[in-house]
Amino acid sequence: ISPCEASIEGGSTISVFGHNFKDSQNLACWFGTIKSPNVKFIKSTHIQCETPKVDNAIDVEIKVSNNGLVPLVEMTGPLFTFKAPVKIYSITPLFGSSGGGTTITLNGLNFYSHAKSYCLFDMKKVKATFFNSTHVQCTAPPSGIGSTAVRFSVNGAVLSNYTYMYEYITTPTITSILPTWSFVEGNVTISVFGTSFINSSSVSCVIGSTIVPAIYINITNMECLVPPVVSPIEVVVKIDINGQDRSRDGKIFTYRKIPQVLLMSPNSGPYVGGTSIDIVGNNFFMWNSDVYC
Numbered sequence: 143i144s145p146c147e148a149s150i151e152g153g154s155t156i157s158v159f160g161h162n163f164k165d166s167q168n169l170a171c172w173f174g175t176i177k178s179p180n181v182k183f184i185k186s187t188h189i190q191c192e193t194p195k196v197d198n199a200i201d202v203e204i205k206v207s208n209n210g211l212v213p214l215v216e217m218t219g220p221l222f223t224f225k226a227p228v229k230i231y232s233i234t235p236l237f238g239s240s241g242g243g244t245t246i247t248l249n250g251l252n253f254y255s256h257a258k259s260y261c262l263f264d265m266k267k268v269k270a271t272f273f274n275s276t277h278v279q280c281t282a283p284p285s286g287i288g289s290t291a292v293r294f295s296v297n298g299a300v301l302s303n304y305t306y307m308y309e310y311i312t313t314p315t316i317t318s319i320l321p322t323w324s325f326v327e328g329n330v331t332i333s334v335f336g337t338s339f340i341n342s343s344s345v346s347c348v349i350g351s352t353i354v355p356a357i358y359i360n361i362t363n364m365e366c367l368v369p370p371v372v373s374p375i376e377v378v379v380k381i382d383i384n385g386q387d388r389s390r391d392g393k394i395f396t397y398r399k400i401p402q403v404l405l406m407s408p409n410s411g412p413y414v415g416g417t418s419i420d421i422v423g424n425n426f427f428m429w430n431s432d433v434y435c
Contacts, residue, residue, distance in 0.1 A: 145297035152195035168210035174202035235384035237309035242284035328370035350377030399425035
């Protein structure tokens with residue numbers, strides 16, 4: 143038989159292989175003493191049976207009769223296992239890149255380890271990694287933009303009638319940031335401009351190796367507060383949408399030393415102004431037009 147297990151809620155289709163099956167109205171498939179609600183004749187060595195609904199998780203023998211009656215007790219058949227239904231209560235994250243590769247965690251009940259356990263993203267099947275009875279993980283396959291239903295399957299049988307929707311989205315891109323620098327003390331708000339930004343609490347700015355919250359302005363604009371650093375450095379700014387998927391290209395943000403004024407000359411002038419003064423100090427650089435004395 144294949145598969146050899148399914149949910150106690152019934153409704154799954156299994157293939158039964160053997161000999162001398164007959165294409166008749168009396169052809170019956172038995173799960174222990176419970177008759178299958180539907181049987182489909184394929185050929186004399188192969189039929190398909192719909193699993194019935196049962197009350198508890200249990201192992202039963204699969205038997206087939208050509209006369210519609212329960213087979214004799216002496217007849218033996220392969221074991222079939224009814225499993226408690228897998229219940230999916232949530233998935234994390236709820237969205238990711240359409241390019242796939244995002245690790246999805248399914249949270250629920252009654253997961254179990256099996257060599258042929260899979261996550262189904264609509265009809266796309268990917269290998270599931272078992273952690274415990276309440277958690278499994280899968281890697282989302284590539285897909286077009288839009289929603290897809292996520293379910294859990296073992297050995298070809300869908301063990302969960304619970305589904306959660308996962309959203310495939312366009313990966314954001316960054317076109318520019320303003321300002322492009324600050325002093326090492328940080329705490330400057332920068333505007334990040336680009337495309338395909340989303341309004342979600344899971345979105346963040348990645349500034350070098352530091353992750354900070356992102357404030358959504360609109361689909362082309364986010365804001366981030368840059369953190370302080372110890373010494374001058376250039377870092378790459380990116381947008382992270384879910385803790386895994388990030389904008390492919392980033393923009394350079396520069397941390398500079400804080401300027402120091404050591405002396406100026408002259409140190410006085412007419413009250414009407416207009417006197418040019420020279421300032422001497424450390425850590426000056428090619429200023430932009432937004433720098434003032």
